[in-house]
Amino acid sequence: MKIAILYAESRFTPWKENVDTATVINLFKGLPTNAQGSIIHMTEPNQALVDLLLTFDFVINVCYGFHEHSQADIAEWLDAHKIKHLSSGGVQQQMAQDKLYVEQVLIDHQIAVPKSVQHYAEITQGLYITKPRKGGCHRGIEITNAQTAFEQFEARCAEDKLTQPYLIGREFSVAIIPNESGNGFETLPPLEVIPYPKRTVYLAGQSHGKTRRSYHPSLSETEKNNIINACLAAHKSLGLTFFSRVDIRLLGDTPYVLDVNTMPNLHPTKSMLPGLLKTHKISMRDFLGRIIRMGEHLYQTGPKTLKEPVFIQR
Numbered sequence: 001m002k003i004a005i006l007y008a009e010s011r012f013t014p015w016k017e018n019v020d021t022a023t024v025i026n027l028f029k030g031l032p033t034n035a036q037g038s039i040i041h042m043t044e045p046n047q048a049l050v051d052l053l054l055t056f057d058f059v060i061n062v063c064y065g066f067h068e069h070s071q072a073d074i075a076e077w078l079d080a081h082k083i084k085h086l087s088s089g090g091v092q093q094q095m096a097q098d099k100l101y102v103e104q105v106l107i108d109h110q111i112a113v114p115k116s117v118q119h120y121a122e123i124t125q126g127l128y129i130t131k132p133r134k135g136g137c138h139r140g141i142e143i144t145n146a147q148t149a150f151e152q153f154e155a156r157c158a159e160d161k162l163t164q165p166y167l168i169g170r171e172f173s174v175a176i177i178p179n180e181s182g183n184g185f186e187t188l189p190p191l192e193v194i195p196y197p198k199r200t201v202y203l204a205g206q207s208h209g210k211t212r213r214s215y216h217p218s219l220s221e222t223e224k225n226n227i228i229n230a231c232l233a234a235h236k237s238l239g240l241t242f243f244s245r246v247d248i249r250l251l252g253d254t255p256y257v258l259d260v261n262t263m264p265n266l267h268p269t270k271s272m273l274p275g276l277l278k279t280h281k282i283s284m285r286d287f288l289g290r291i292i293r294m295g296e297h298l299y300q301t302g303p304k305t306l307k308e309p310v311f312i313q314r
Helices: 019-029 047-053 069-079 089-097 101-109 146-158 223-238 271-281 284-300
Strands: 002-009 035-041 056-063 127-132 142-145 161-166 170-178 184-185 191-195 211-214 246-250 254-261 312-314
Touching: 002 019, 002 047, 019 035, 019 056, 019 284, 056 069, 056 284, 069 089, 089 101, 089 254, 101 161, 101 223, 101 254, 127 146, 127 184, 146 161, 170 223, 170 271, 170 284, 184 223, 191 271, 223 246, 223 254, 271 284
Parallel strands: 002 035, 002 056, 184 312
Antiparallel strands: 127 142, 127 161, 170 184, 170 191, 170 246, 191 211, 246 254
């Protein structure tokens, strides 16, 4: 089996994701023993690259964009040229990049979300968060009081930014990966993003102060099950395949979906998904074997939809 690892270095990606030699070497070393692997650096999406990628059985897609092209653009380009890549389809990724679209889909599926303000009169009290309707890596995000949000609402709308109530609660992230047979999905237990020092206003990462990760958070069974069910429902409602990572805020027993990451980063030390895999004793070889088996299921059946998805909770 011939497997290509397609990537672009961080400096070439729109949001400067954690992609470097450590990422691709870790993936290369984790390929199944029956795989003949090649690392392919994105130079530009052209016909020569198409011809090369079509010589492989599968492409492990860790190309999080290239210059002005987003990761969804790259996935659409791969789909358009019938390249068998092991990431969600380009159409699904394009739709998932639109936070307002995602919000409406999740609401339609009765999944709790922080609802975007439609009129400045809805801004009353508390804190509000503004974010670009499209984009990632927590860029362009502001957290303000109600008065500032009220005053800036029209300007932020003109900038194509969403204004939402800022939810004060615990934040968790859940990875959804293929099950061992590749014919359905499995969730890994939630990790918690904890602000350090302790405070109520924070975001995952370091853009609004330091945070740390707890891979064994204290949760009741009800809280844990509610989080996992909401994340699985979000993954399924957006028609995603292979793997994703869903971020939520927990208020009481209710999880509110904040973000759905269709291509979680795979840096071996900086990224959440590899940390979750390691914590729960799933090797990179096992993980890559699972996504390859899912690729065999999906590309045999045509469109990127599983006939009978099977959801398993670890």
